[in-house]
Amino acid sequence: MNGATTRKPSGSGFDAGGGRLPPAPNIIPNKKALMGGYRNDLVTGFDRERPPYDEANTERRQSSALVDLADPIQIHLLTETALSDSKQYKILSQEEVDDLKKQIQSLTIRIEQARANLAIQSKYRDAAISMAKLYSPPRPESKRRSLLGHRMSDSAKEAEMEKEASERRCEELAAELFTLEKRLMDPQRRLLQHTAGILQMTHRVSSIKSKQSQFGQPLPNGIPGSPESLYTYSNSRNSMEPPADDSEFDDRSLYLPLDQMDGQSGRGRKNTIEIPLRSPIREQTTQIREAMDRIKEENARLKAAEQQLSAEKESLRTQTTGQLRVISETEKKLEILNNRLRDVIVAFNPEENGEFSAPGNATGSGDSLASQLEYLEGGLVAAAEEQKYLATRTSHDTEDAAAAAAAMAEAAAVSSSLAQVEDRMQALNREMQDMLEQSNVRQPPPPESSEGALDEHLDYLENTIQTIQSELRRAAELSSSVSAKRQDSDQVEAVLTGLWDIIQSGYAEIQKQKTTRRKARTQMGLSPDDEEDEVSSDEGVDMNEPYSLQAFSTKVQWLYAQATSLKEHKAVLQRQIKQQRDLNSKSENEKDLELKTKIDDLEKAQAMLDDSERAAREAQEQLANALDDLDTLQKTSAANESAATRAVQDQLKERNATIATLESSYQDVQIRLADTETRLSDLQTLLNQANDRLAATDTSAEQLQNAIKDKDDELDRMNMMVIELKTEVAFAKAELDGAYGSRRQRAAEAAALTKNSENGELNSQIQKLKDELESTLKDFEDITRDSIKAEKEKLDLEAKLDDALYAKTNLEAEVAALRERLEKEVGRLKEQLDGERLKPPSSPAGVGGTRAGASMLSEQFRATMKEERKKFQEELREEQARRRRLEDEVRMLKRGQGIGRSPLGPLSPR
Incomplete structure (x- = not known):
């Protein structure tokens, strides 16, 4: 299954009833027997044996020739037998199925590698056998001795040892291949049993049998109805449950010809079952393809979202850097402002305030921002106390009458100014409350305007300023969190900008009211100079001043100082009015007119x-x-909110812990991501090096093939030369025998001539012929030696070519392993990174909905990643199939080149 081809032994791996056979003893055949069994596979290149095809069954060519797919009775019997046999098969989970497929894929890869190695080693073995035959001594019955004699006995021993080593390696590889194929049979059997069990569970039989068995009707002519398992499904392991009544089968169609099954026969009877226009399997395939397209689109969308998140992360990092810079500048400005405030406090009373504590130094990281604000608040309180002390001391030094007159005039002015201040404070507090509510900050409503409500307004303003300071402090504390920096900074910036606009609009309204009041006094005939005591220091405020953090801090400090001084001024005026009333009560007799x-x-x-x-x-x-309404509302809502508040607090604690865990895990992921990027770069470098080595190996293989071709041509030429020389030698010998007779005759003539004193010329001719014959034999020996040397070089080149092909195969396996490791590592990191991104956020609001959404998204992502893994496995299998086809083509080409010539076996001289 899954494209894995193995050598199946005869017989079935499991019995017909679905139960397992008792475990057979682990018997491994002899290595030589295994090698003999793989001999045919080595010749055919491990091509899969084709099962016998049935040319009549054109729709399913892999079926047996004895099966008639148009016979419903035979199909019914086969279906019932298959359902009965697969009833006890074990159904596995999706994880177990994935594990089995991974095992099958891994074993298949190892089997393919073992087969390739065995094919290469078999070629080495054949070459070693040929070399051993070349160097083997002549047979005893041969009377001809080799020209080389026994000088190659050492080479023969080496060739024999190399032959034995090659045979031993081939036997070891055959045993390893047999073990791997045997190991592959178990996961394939389990997967096939799971598939058969699933098909058995989802099968439903025809409704004719169930109806007839239900009503006790006999089968027509004892023939059962045709199964309808292709279009009906069930969720039970019982395949005999009755289906719905919406499908019927006309058993009389069994006796109609095949060309009349469509209802066009002479009887005109129509089958009650409508033949579906489209198969449900095809519809399911279409749905699966559509789902795959949707998953691909979702994957592309997730990749785009990932890129967008990366861009947002970079922008957030840039904004965070800017905000940290602003916070550090704010710390420095607060430090300068606190130093100035300390100088002012010391200037009030150098003797007592000379040892007033100095502000802390700014760290530049935002940690000292809260301490700087606390010091600023304490300094403002100390300055207000000093102003109060100076005002009290000044009031005791003035004269009672002048103080009373000034107090009365100032009381009237202060009364009007206090009323205006109360209105201004109420409007300012209301606008500040609206702005804080818009910023999602809970703040109680400001007090209503009434007599003596200035203290309440000032207290409310102080509380609001403290709230703003707390919001600033909280924003500074949350600045370390990367995920909340942008939102908190924007919120704080919006609140501060809104407060700045409120303050500027309040100043503009105050100036407008003062201008209107001056015009009214001028129209009433009063001098504008009479209200110079009402002029405050806010007339020097720039209404068009742009917003900045330093200007806002200065403005808030000034407002706090003004509110504190007005409060103290009011207390002093009230005390002076009381003193004046006491003086007036004591001097009733002297001031009758004034009394009236x-x-x-x-x-x-x-x-x-x-x-x-x-x-x-x-x-x-x-x-x-x-x-009362508030108490009632609090009593009714306290019981309802207490549990929710506790739950939210618990969730907030858990979420804070989760945030800390996520931050640590995010740092770990960053570290692992950096390590993985380093490893990826190393793997890419290794992959490039492997590709370079593969290209160099291909080049060397081509060069070796060209060299082998040249050597073959040269060997052919040498063989032709040997044949020509042998022919010339035969002709020369025949001519010599014809011209001078046989060797015995020439010897007799030579003996006779030696006796004769006149044989000098004949002796010289004989010596000349002997020299020519010796030179011819020497040339022939040289040619034979050169041919043997060329044959050796050819064998060396073939061995080098086989080594190059083996190295190429190993490099391809290494490249595939590296690519697989790379893709697995990238997939695992993507899963971890996407899992971290898909975890619920740290906001306490909407915990349940967020968890549910994140869980659903996580499930969708897991399903998507599972589909991607399946797709990757399919692509990997296709790549392996293409590689195997290419190797088969190379093998066939090499076999085609080897046909028609004997690579080893030069002609021996005769």
């Missing part, structure tokens, strides 16, 4: 006081009602 005036003023003030008290009572009633 004061009485009139007192009556007016009393009327105003009555109005204020009435408004205060109304406000108190409204406040009491609001407090």
